[in-house]
Amino acid sequence: MNLFDEVWGMFMLRWFHVLAGVMWIGLLWYLNFVQIVSMPKIPDEQKPAISKVIAPRVLFWFRWAALATVITGVIVAGWHGYIGDAFALGITDGVAKHTAIGIGMYLGLIMAFNVWFIIWPNQKKALGIVEATPDQKKKSARIAMLTSRFNTMLSIPMLYAMVSAQNIY
Numbered sequence: 001m002n003l004f005d006e007v008w009g010m011f012m013l014r015w016f017h018v019l020a021g022v023m024w025i026g027l028l029w030y031l032n033f034v035q036i037v038s039m040p041k042i043p044d045e046q047k048p049a050i051s052k053v054i055a056p057r058v059l060f061w062f063r064w065a066a067l068a069t070v071i072t073g074v075i076v077a078g079w080h081g082y083i084g085d086a087f088a089l090g091i092t093d094g095v096a097k098h099t100a101i102g103i104g105m106y107l108g109l110i111m112a113f114n115v116w117f118i119i120w121p122n123q124k125k126a127l128g129i130v131e132a133t134p135d136q137k138k139k140s141a142r143i144a145m146l147t148s149r150f151n152t153m154l155s156i157p158m159l160y161a162m163v164s165a166q167n168i169y
Contacts, residue, residue, distance in 0.1 A: 010076070010079060010080075013072055013075060013076055013079065014072075014076055016068070016072050017069060017072035017073050017076055020065050020068035020069040020072060021065075021069045021073075021162075023061060023065035024062065024065035024066045024068075024069050025155050025159065027058055027061060027062040027065065028062065028148065028151055028152055028155060029152065029155075030058070031058065031062070031148055032148055032149055032152045035050070035054075035055070035058070036145060036148075051127050051128070052127070052128075055123070055127055056127060056129065059119075059120065059123055059127075062115065063115050063116060063119075063120050066111070066112045066115040066116070067112065067116070069108065069112070070108060070109065070112045073105065073108065074105075077101070077105070082095075082097075082098055082101070085098040085102070086098045086101045086102035086105055087102060087105065087106075088102065089102040089103065089106075090102060095169075096169050097165050097169035098165075100161045100162075100164050100165035100168070100169060101161065101162065101165035103157070103158075103161040104158050104159075104160075104161030104162035104165060107154050107155075107157060107158035107161065108158055108162075110154060111151045111154050111155065111158065114147050114148075114150065114151050115151070118143065118144070118147045119144045119147050119148055119151075121140075122140035122141070122143045122144035122147070123140070123141075123144045124140075125137055125140035125141075126138075126140045126141035126144055
């Protein structure tokens with residue numbers, strides 16, 4: 001592989017990582033700052049349009065963007081050779097950039113875990129994609145919402161860590 005191919009490949013991989021991350025966090029913020037807070041204002045007869053059409057589509061792109069962000073991020077870190085140092089939070093080499101990117105990686109992994117193993121399974125119940133009693137739906141909706149809000153809060157230091165690693169160090 002020549003240098004141009006390697007540089008171009010790394011650029012494209014990083015570009016896909018950024019695109020997937022923008023989609024993931026953009027949908028996360030849409031859900032928390034727009035959809036969830038708007039639901040009480042929507043007339044009951046219009047709510048099925050959200051729960052049966054919009055929300056499942058948003059959650060499809062949301063969870064796959066999360067996975068794409070994690071996969072491309074791990075590949076970028078591996079390709080550049082800092083994955084081990086980042087996961088060790090820079091302790092192994094004393095490089096501040098690896099501490100910052102490592103914090104961002106851990107926060108992203110926690111958030112992705114929440115998406116796939118807490119938010120999505122509970123949203124499937126809340127939206128009626130899988131069978132659940134009315135009480136289970138209510139409880140699942142609350143768990144999904146609280147976990148989504150937790151992810152929204154984690155997204156702020158995660159983004160700071162990722163951007164600072166690329167721009168400060």
